[in-house]
Amino acid sequence: MSNASQPTVFSAEQYFRMQPAPATLDQDVAKVRAFVTRQKKDGRPVVLVTSGGTTVPLERNVVRFLDNFSAGTRGATSAEYFLQAGYAVIFMHRQFSLQPFSRHFSHSTNPFLDFLEIGPSNPMSPIEPGSSDDGETVKVLPSMRRELLSVLRQYHAVQRAGTMLTLSFVTVDDYLFMLRAVAQEMEPLGRTAMFYLAAAVSDFFLPTQKMAEHKIQSGKGSLQIEMDQVPKILKPLRDDWASEGFIVSFKLETDPNLLIPKARQALERYDHKLVIGNDLNRRKFEVVFVEKDPTSKSGYQESWVRLPEGKQEIEEEMIKKLVEMHEQYMHGR
Ligand code: 9Z3
Numbered sequence: 297m298s299n300a301s302q303p304t305v306f307s308a309e310q311y312f313r314m315q316p317a318p319a320t321l322d323q324d325v326a327k328v329r330a331f332v333t334r335q336k337k338d339g340r341p342v343v344l345v346t347s348g349g350t351t352v353p354l355e356r357n358v359v360r361f362l363d364n365f366s367a368g369t370r371g372a373t374s375a376e377y378f379l380q381a382g383y384a385v386i387f388m389h390r391q392f393s394l395q396p397f398s399r400h401f402s403h404s405t406n407p408f409l410d411f412l413e414i415g416p417s418n419p420m421s422p423i424e425p426g427s428s429d430d431g432e433t434v435k436v437l438p439s440m441r442r443e444l445l446s447v448l449r450q451y452h453a454v455q456r457a458g459t460m461l462t463l464s465f466v467t468v469d470d471y472l473f474m475l476r477a478v479a480q481e482m483e484p485l486g487r488t489a490m491f492y493l494a495a496a497v498s499d500f501f502l503p504t505q506k507m508a509e510h511k512i513q514s515g516k517g518s519l520q521i522e523m524d525q526v527p528k529i530l531k532p533l534r535d536d537w538a539s540e541g542f543i544v545s546f547k548l549e550t551d552p553n554l555l556i557p558k559a560r561q562a563l564e565r566y567d568h569k570l571v572i573g574n575d576l577n578r579r580k581f582e583v584v585f586v587e588k589d590p591t592s593k594s595g596y597q598e599s600w601v602r603l604p605e606g607k608q609e610i611e612e613e614m615i616k617k618l619v620e621m622h623e624q625y626m627h628g629r
Pocket of ligand 1: 368369370495496545546549576579
C-alpha cells in the first residue's frame, strides 16, 4: 500500500450519499432522542464521548479489514470522570472495546475469573439461590472485594440515574453516520453539549463501489489497495450539526515535533474550541491542550497536562480542566 498517487477527496455530503448507513441507525437515533430529551429536562450537561478504533473493510463480504491500536482506554476512563462530574454521557464506542466500569476488570489485564473462588454455600440457608446442588457457590476473593464494591456502587448509581447511553460502531462508515446523527440529535442542548472525540478514526477508506464483493484471492502476486481520504468531518460538525456545542478533538502523532503544529492546524481548519494533542508513546503521562488565543504572539495557547505523582489516570486531570472550560463556555465567557 502506498499513498503516492493523489487519493480522491470527497466532501462530507458526497460521502454520506455514497456510503451505506448502518442498519441499526434509526433505532440508535430514537434512543439518543429520548436520552437527550430526558437529560435536558433534568438540566444536565451532556457529553458525547467517542472511543476506540474504526475499521475499514476491504471486501463487501468482509474477511479482511484495516484497523488500529486503540483499545478505548482514554474514552472509557474519561466517561467515568464525566459521570462523576455530573454529566450525562453518550458513550459511542467500538464494539468490544473498553467500557466505563467494566474496564477495571478487562479480560486481558485483570480477568474477572481470577478473583472469583468456589466456596461452600451458606449452611444457614440450605436453599441459597444460584448455588449448585452439591452445596458450592461463587465468592469474590476477600482481597478484591473493596475494589469490586467501589466500582459496582458507581456502576449501579449510574444505571439507577439513567445517565449513560451506550452505542457501538465497527467501521468508519458506522462511526461517521452515527456521529452526524447523534450530533444532530444533540443540537437542542446548545452550549450544554460537549463533544469529546477520542476515537481513533481512520483517515482512509475504501468506497463501496471500489470494494471487491468476495474475499480477495491470493495467488495474483502482491496486494495493491488504493484508499481514498475520509472527508474532514469536524468542519460540518462545527458549522452545521453542532454549531453551539463545545467541541474537543484529539490529535494523535508519533513524531513529537509535529504534535503542536498539527494541533494548531486542526484548530485553524475546523475552528472548534480545543484540540488535545497526544503522542502515542506518552499519551498516558502527558497531553497538551491547544487553544486559540488572539492575545498571544503565536495566536495560540498551549498548556500541558501531566499525570500527577501518586495518581493513576491522567484523564482525571484532563476532565477537571475540561469541565471548568465548559462551565465558562456555558455561561457565555
Ligand atoms: C486520540 O488521540 C486518543 O487519545 C487515543 C487514545 C486514540 C490516542 P487509547 O484508546 O488511545 O486510550 O489506547 N484519539 C484521536 C485520534 C484521531 O484519530 N485523531 C485524528 C487525527 O489525529 C483527528 S480526529 O488526525
